[in-house]
Amino acid sequence: MKEILGGAGFGLDFDLVTGLCPRKASTKRYLSGVKSIFLHPEQAEERLKKEDPLVYEFYELEMIQDPGDLAFGTSIVHPGRVGGEYFMTKGHFHSVLATAEVYLCLRGKGMMMMESPEGDWDCQELYPGRAVYVPKRLAHRSINVGEEPLVTFFTFRAEAGHDYGTIERQGFRKLVMERGGRPEVVDNPRWKDGGGDGL
Amino acid sequence: MKEILGGAGFGLDFDLVTGLCPRKASTKRYLSGVKSIFLHPEQAEERLKKEDPLVYEFYELEMIQDPGDLAFGTSIVHPGRVGGEYFMTKGHFHSVLATAEVYLCLRGKGMMMMESPEGDWDCQELYPGRAVYVPKRLAHRSINVGEEPLVTFFTFRAEAGHDYGTIERQGFRKLVMERGGRPEVVDNPRWKDGGGDGL
Numbered sequence A, B: 001m002k003e004i005l006g007g008a009g010f011g012l013d014f015d016l017v018t019g020l021c022p023r024k025a026s027t028k029r030y031l032s033g034v035k036s037i038f039l040h041p042e043q044a045e046e047r048l049k050k051e052d053p054l055v056y057e058f059y060e061l062e063m064i065q066d067p068g069d070l071a072f073g074t075s076i077v078h079p080g081r082v083g084g085e086y087f088m089t090k091g092h093f094h095s096v097l098a099t100a101e102v103y104l105c106l107r108g109k110g111m112m113m114m115e116s117p118e119g120d121w122d123c124q125e126l127y128p129g130r131a132v133y134v135p136k137r138l139a140h141r142s143i144n145v146g147e148e149p150l151v152t153f154f155t156f157r158a159e160a161g162h163d164y165g166t167i168e169r170q171g172f173r174k175l176v177m178e179r180g181g182r183p184e185v186v187d188n189p190r191w192k193d194g195g196g197d198g199l
Helices: A031-037 A041-048 A165-170 B031-037 B041-048 B165-170
Strands: A010-013 A027-030 A054-058 A070-077 A101-107 A110-115 A121-126 A130-134 A139-144 A150-157 A174-179 A182-187 B010-013 B027-030 B054-058 B070-077 B101-107 B110-115 B121-126 B130-134 B139-144 B150-157 B174-179 B182-187
Touching: A010 B121, A027 A031, A031 A041, A031 A054, A070 A139, A070 B101, A070 B130, A070 B150, A101 B070, A110 A130, A110 A174, A121 A130, A121 A174, A121 B010, A130 B070, A139 A150, A139 A165, A150 B070, A150 B150, B027 B031, B031 B041, B031 B054, B070 B139, B110 B130, B110 B174, B121 B130, B121 B174, B139 B150, B139 B165
Parallel strands: none
Antiparallel strands: A010 B130, A027 A054, A054 A070, A070 A150, A101 A130, A101 A150, A110 A121, A110 A139, A130 B010, A174 A182, B027 B054, B054 B070, B070 B150, B101 B130, B101 B150, B110 B121, B110 B139, B174 B182
C-alpha cells in the first residue's frame, strides 16, 4: 500500500513481551564474550566451566545514516548476576558524542547508568512504561536488576555511531551491585582514568 | 540518585495501556477544534449539536531543542468516525523538513499516512509492537481504524519543529475511509495543490 520507492516509510514488528523481532536475527552477547565487563571476571570464568549464558541481545538494524535520520531497535538484557553484579550491556559513548538517545522500557526492572567524559553521572530506573532520556555526551549502559528480561525500545540519531572502546578501556565509574537483595550504586574500584593508557 | 545538575538524564512514566503520563497534562484535540480535517465537516457539525468528543491527545514535552537532542512522547487517537472517515490527527510536516520520526505502536489498530511535498505517499499499518519509520520530508498522520484507543510512542530529532499549516491548507492527498467495515485508502477529492493559494 505505497507508491514510494526511495525513502519510503517502513515498519518492523517487535514482540512487546520478549522484545524480539521475529524476522531479524539479534546480535547476541554471551558471557564468554563480555566477561571482562564485570568486576569479578574470575567468577565469570567459574561459571563458564559449566555454561555460557546469554547476557544480552539487541538489534543493529541496517539504517540510513544520513543527517536527519534516526535508528531504532530493541535491547533485551537477560536476568542474572556475576559475583553480585547484575547482567548488563557493555555500554558505550556515541562516536558523535553530542547526540542523545531515548529508551522506553517495555518489560522488567532495570537501571540506566550514565556518565560523562568528565565524570558526572546519573542512574535512572527502568520499569514498564518508563521512558529514560540519555542526554548527549553521556555513556550509557542498561542493567537488569530484576528476575525477568529487561526489554527496552531505543531510538537515536542515526549519525551517532558507537564508541565502545573508551568504556572497554576504562569502565564506568559506578557499578550496580546486589547488596542484601537490592541494587546499590557503588564506586568501581577498577575504574581507570583514561583507560590506564596514559591519556 | 544522580550527581549531574545540567544535562542530566531524566525519566517520564507512561501508562502502556492508556498511553497517558500521569504527571503531565496532555494536549487535547476535540472534534470542535479539528472538524475541518475531515472530508465531511458538516457531519461533524451534526454530531457537535449533541457532543464534542475527544479525537486525540498527545504530549508536547518541554524539551531542549539543541542540535543533538531528541524529543519524545505518546499520542492517543481515540476510536470514532465522522462521515465514514476514521478519527485521526491533523498531521504535519516537520519545519526542518529533512528530519525523520519513529513511532512504536503500543495498543490499538491504526494506519500511518505519509506523503512528500512532491506527492509520493505511503501508508503503514500500526498494531502493538509495530515500529514505523517516518522518513525525513514526509508529512504524517495517525489514523485509528480500530475500536480501542490507538496508542503510539514517538521520538523525533528535537530541532525538527512542526509545520501544521501546509496540511491545514491543502490536506493529504489520500484519505482512509471505512468501506464495508474495513479501512480503504482513497483519493482526497478536496485536496488542494498548494493549498489553493496559488503556490
